[in-house]
Amino acid sequence: MRISEEQYGDHIGRYRSVLYLCHRNADPDAVGCSFALSRAFGGAIGAVDDLSRTGASLANVIGAHVLINPRVEDYDLVVVVDTSVGMQLGDRLPASYALVDHHLDDGLLESALFYIQNPANSTAEIVWTILKENGKKVDKMAALGLLAGMIADTGRFKRATPNAFLAASEILEAGGFAYEEALEALFVPANISQRIAVLKAASRSQVMRQGDWLVACTAVNSFEGSAAKALVDLGADAAFVAGRHGDRVRVSARCSREAARRGLNLAKLLGEVGKAHGGDGGGHRSAAALEAAGEPSAILDACRKKAAESLP
Numbered sequence: 001m002r003i004s005e006e007q008y009g010d011h012i013g014r015y016r017s018v019l020y021l022c023h024r025n026a027d028p029d030a031v032g033c034s035f036a037l038s039r040a041f042g043g044a045i046g047a048v049d050d051l052s053r054t055g056a057s058l059a060n061v062i063g064a065h066v067l068i069n070p071r072v073e074d075y076d077l078v079v080v081v082d083t084s085v086g087m088q089l090g091d092r093l094p095a096s097y098a099l100v101d102h103h104l105d106d107g108l109l110e111s112a113l114f115y116i117q118n119p120a121n122s123t124a125e126i127v128w129t130i131l132k133e134n135g136k137k138v139d140k141m142a143a144l145g146l147l148a149g150m151i152a153d154t155g156r157f158k159r160a161t162p163n164a165f166l167a168a169s170e171i172l173e174a175g176g177f178a179y180e181e182a183l184e185a186l187f188v189p190a191n192i193s194q195r196i197a198v199l200k201a202a203s204r205s206q207v208m209r210q211g212d213w214l215v216a217c218t219a220v221n222s223f224e225g226s227a228a229k230a231l232v233d234l235g236a237d238a239a240f241v242a243g244r245h246g247d248r249v250r251v252s253a254r255c256s257r258e259a260a261r262r263g264l265n266l267a268k269l270l271g272e273v274g275k276a277h278g279g280d281g282g283g284h285r286s287a288a289a290l291e292a293a294g295e296p297s298a299i300l301d302a303c304r305k306k307a308a309e310s311l312p
């Protein structure tokens with residue numbers, strides 16, 4: 001059942017113990033939103049498997065205590081935060097849950113007890129509206145968490161909408177801190193294994209040209225997201241990076257603004273390829289991921305073919 005931001009307090013108030021659950025590799029948006037919601041309405045914070053490096057840095061700065069792989073059955077209600085497809089939760093998705101999210105996918109909506117899903121730049125913007133419409137005041141750390149989530153999900157406001165700027169301004173004023181503090185909370189120096197993975201991904205990448213479009217595909221076994229982003233920064237219009245994780249294959253994809261504007265939709269593309277290979281995928285138009293079974297090279301081929309079909 002879809003509810004409005006204003007109705008959130010009424011709904012959440014019906015449950016005694018609440019767990020805010022972040023997706024695997026929880027990012028600053030997931031961590032900051034869970035923290036702000038738990039401060040305002042009560043509840044614990046959990047994440048599946050691990051936090052991303054920037055997510056962990058933010059949790060440390062704001063003092064968010066994130067339980068890794070908590071027992072979901074110990075809570076009256078689990079609120080899934082910033083997550084659009086079940087695969088991001090491994091097998092931790094409980095039968096009944098609520099959802100607060102900003103992705104395009106509708107996979108988790110139908111089974112949710114109640115949900116708020118708007119196509120905002122970040123879940124943090126939605127959470128900010130929830131807090132305002134329920135008359136909740138934020139303290140400095142909750143505000144810092146939300147702003148950090150917005151900074152991360154908008155690429156430091158490169159992709160920000162007018163509403164994102166408006167929310168950021170209100171959050172800064174409510175939290176009484178300098179913008180720079182939120183930037184610093186996200187600062188993590190790239191470690192050597194990440195830099196090696198990204199350089200390997202670039203040196204092994206295969207580039208296909210179609211007209212003026214360049215699509216890069218490559219495989220590494222860690223930091224697929226960073227590698228895909230780096231390939232787009234280097235000049236690819238779209239990049240697909242596969243990695244093997246146990247018996248599963250993960251593909252991270254990124255594309256340029258121009259490619260997304262001209263019709264490439266990576267959330268849809270990876271959802272289709274993931275499902276065709278016994279898994280699933282989703283995310284955003286220009287940044288998405290899938291998890292599936294099979295050979296990395298075959299899955300990358302399928303991604304490349306579909307990307308070629310969607311580009312003019």
Ligand SMILES: [Mn+2]
Nearest residue numbers: 029082123153
């Ligand atoms: Mn997000």
